Amino acid sequence: MKISSLGWVLVLIFISITIVSSAPAPKPPKPKPAPAPTPPKPKPTPAPTPPKPKPKPAPTPPKPKPAPAPTPPKPKPAPAPTPPKPKPKPAPTPPNPKPTPAPTPPKPKPAPAPAPTPAPKPKPAPKPAPGGEVEDETEFSYETKGNKGPAKWGTLDAEWKMCGIGKMQSPIDLRDKNVVVSNKFGLLRSQYLPSNTTIKNRGHDIMLKFKGGNKGIGVTIRGTRYQLQQLHWHSPSEHTINGKRFALEEHLVHESKDKRYAVVAFLYNLGASDPFLFSLEKQLKKITDTHASEEHVGIIDPKKLSFE
Known part of the structure; x- marks a missing residue:
């Protein structure tokens, strides 16, 4: 009978087990008693060497301070000897003066009285013109x-x-950038009537005044009536527009019953003749070269100055 390799392996394992199981178990060795430890011998500690004492330096004797020299006492000044007071000598008695008769002053001659200086005549105050202006300025x-x-x-x-x-x-410079449009005043309407007038050269302007004011209503501004009192022209213009001054300016001066004023102004450019001024040419020539001269004009209708 043939035994395979596997069988040989199993046989070998079996033999090994049998041998191992039949062998006697070894006896454990008896423990030897451990020797007692030998305590270390103590080393002798060397005695500490005491430090050698350092020799102390000999104390330095203190230097003797020089004694201050004694201050000699200040000599007291000897008091100055008081001079003896001189005895006052009695004043000599003056001789009695003989009275001298006072001289008789000469009688003053009366001085002639100076002639009185005449007081300067006061200048007459300028008369106010109609419309609150000064008549002659x-x-x-x-x-x-x-x-x-x-x-x-x-x-x-x-x-x-x-x-x-x-x-x-x-004078006022009226500029476009400062203009504010307002409708609260309404349209400026005028109502004048023909009235008797005179024209006067006031030096700084020419004035046409109405005797007793113009008979018409004048102008009405926000319910208040202003009666036309006078109108005048002056050259060049008083006011300017955007910096431009005009050749002539006319003012229509109105006055209310409570003494308030409304002035309507016209500015003139050089050009064709103005019909209203042309109608006054005769009177204007008479007063042109004479200051304060005045001419009767007669009935003037201010409607020719209508600005509506």
């Missing part, structure tokens, strides 16, 4: 280059100082 003008022009008005008279320091005083 030759001290100022509308010429911009002169010494009496608008730039000098505030210095010409103490009563006119506001013309120099006021912020809203004449």
Whole structure:
């Protein structure tokens, strides 16, 4: 019978098991008693060496301080000897003067009384013109280059100082950028009637005044009536528009019953003759060269000045 390789392996395993199981178990060795540990011998500790004492330096004796020299006492000043007071000598008795008779003053001659100096005659105050203006004011003008022009008005008279320091005083430069359109005033309408007039050269302008005011209603502004009192022209214009000054300016001066004023202004350019001024040519020529001269004009119809 043949035994395969597997069988040989199994046989070998079996034999090995049998041999192992039949062998006697070894006896454990008896433990030897451990020797007791030998304690270490203590080493002798060396005795500490005491430090050698350092020799102390000999103390330095203190230096003796020099004694201050004694201050000699200040000698007291000997008091100055008081001089003996001189005895006052008795004043000599003056001899009694003999009275001298006072001289008789000469009688003064009466001085002739000085002739009295006549007091200067006061200048008559300018008469107010209709419409609250001054009737005769030759001290100022509308010429911009002169010494009496608008730039000098505030210095010409103490009563006119506001013309120099006021912020809203004449002359006024009307500029487009400052214009505010308002409809609350309504249309400016006029109603004049023919009235008797005179014309006068006031030096700074030409005035046409109505005797007792124009008979018409005048102009009505927000329910208040203003009666036309006078109108006048001056050259060049008082006011300007966007910096431009015009050749002539006309003012129509109106006054209400409660003494308020409304002035309507016209500005003139050089050009064709104005019909209203042309109708006054005869009277204008008579008063042109004579200051304060006045001419009767007669009946004038202000409707020719209509501005509606």
